[in-house]
Amino acid sequence: MGRVALVTGGTRGIGRAISERLKEAGYTVAANFGGNEEAAKKFTEETGIASFKCDVSDFDACQAMLKQIETDLGAVEILVNNAGITRDGTLHRMSEDNWDAVIATNLSSCFNLCRGVIDGMRANGFGRIVNIGSINGQAGQYGQVNYAAAKSGIHGFTKALAQEGAGKGITVNAIAPGYVDTDMVRAVPPAVLEKIIAKIPMGRLGRADDIARGVLFLVADDGDFVTGATLSINGGQHMY
Secondary structure, three states: OOOOEEHHHHHHHHHHHHHHHHHOOOOOOEEEEEEOOHHHHHHHHHHOEEEEEOOOHHHHHHHHHHHHHHHHOOOOEEEEOOOOOOOOOOOHHHHHHHHHHHHHHHHHHHHHHHHHHHHHHHHHHHHHEEEOOOHHHHHHHOOOHHHHHHHHHHHHHHHHHHHHHHHEEEEEEEEOOOOOOHHHHHOOOHHHHHHHHHOOOOOEEEOOOHHHHHHHHHOOOOOOOOOOOOOEEEEOOOOO
């Protein structure tokens, strides 16, 4: 069995592509999901990848999931913090609940999961953590102060934790996807989507596999000299 990798939000969209590519590369993959058990069951049947239900914004639930994964598959050596939600709206109309939900799911989840795996990684002298940020955490986006704040926070979190882990064989990096062809992006009104694509020099939306390939590069055993980096995969839309 290969190294155990946990992908949060790993049963659909970008997360599914990451889970599948990791499995193809020989890793033992655990895919986290938040709610839809029927869809997760179908995912597991189709891919052979074990799925684990957990609200990643809940610290105690995350620790329980990590213990279950260790029992079933082994200790997590590779963590991909991919889970995320949007609750868009301009600040003057944004509710406190929508602010809290996005910060908790997108940013606090990184603490919850990293805190749960860091001791084991330090003890073993090996770990790979990849946090999925966003172009909108780098450049900002109208109507997304909550999402942009959470994703920007991920980039700072990554750099700080990278410094803490470097001496223990742990790398911590981020990927900042641009607009990727997923259900979330396809839900954008067509006229708005056209304007988004028009601003991408490559002339297309990203593909989930574009992000998955970046993850594979960063989690490799021989990727031990890359840490604290943010890999922007956005078709040239934002050069940071």
